[in-house]
Ligand SMILES: Nc1ncnc2c1ncn2[C@@H]1O[C@H](COP(=O)(O)OP(=O)(O)O)[C@@H](O)[C@H]1O
């Protein structure tokens with residue numbers, strides 16, 4: 140019997156502009172040499188300027204996509220991205236409980252870089268109460284961490300406090316992304332692991348507005364590495380290196396928050 144190719148799954152919304160959501164996830168996993176499947180839970184009409192419209196998928200179609208994948212593929216790790224509204228979050232939670240899809244990374248996407256709401260306000264408590272307990276890794280950006288932890292985050296100490304609070308809500312590993320701390324010269328993310336260890340991953344802040352899909356790219360790289368069998372810390376360090384390379388080696392697409400260069404290369408995985 141030949142060795143099965145490593146397979147991972149993204150559960151998210153599409154981006155017609157190609158920069159974020161399912162499109163960023165598939166490009167990232169492909170670059171990391173992991174085969175990617177996708178459960179599309181919402182479709183957006185979107186470009187680098189903003190989100191013009193979106194539609195959540197009928198729940199029956201969400202169930203059917205999960206069933207098709209589970210019937211045939213062997214998914215080693217999965218992630219969630221945009222989840223739109225309460226019924227969609229509930230449908231995803233139901234299917235995550237039904238099937239074994241490996242470790243789950245939850246990127247709790249709420250508001251796009253352009254300002255559009257991608258998760259309805261009333262769905263935040265559903266994510267907190269029903270999805271977070273299933274997560275092996277949670278990767279909020281600063282506004283998302285504030286919302287989920289119910290506290291303001293103005294500095295590094297408060298990032299640490301928020302991570303502890305989120306872990307106390309049942310998440311095993313928490314990664315709070317510092318990309319929104321624009322006044323800082325470094326873009327630093329804080330990680331609190333299940334075993335209580337913690338560390339920062341930092342990289343020089345690239346002075347660019349071409350950062351559409353950074354969060355999706357980081358979380359899907361982490362998911363791809365977990366699918367290959369990496370431990371959580373190595374997967375996160377590789378994810379940070381990869382997202383930095385995709386931002387620093389920019390491409391020119393669109394007129395707003397441009398997409399990343401997913402074919403940018405990193406020399407080495409994990410830590411230096
Ligand atoms: N201008 C930038 N330069 C370097 N790294 C960045 C920059 N903006 C974001 N990052 C990094 O990209 C990743 C995603 O962060 P963030 O932009 O906060 O997430 P999101 O896309 O969910 O809002 C993090 O590792 C963050 O440190």
Ligand SMILES: Cc1ncc(COP(=O)(O)O)c(N)n1
Pocket residue numbers: 151152153154159160161183185220221248250251252253257350351352353354355
């Ligand atoms: C379908 C979809 N999923 C996620 C994002 C978040 O990406 P960003 O915060 O970079 O706009 C997005 N804009 N669209």
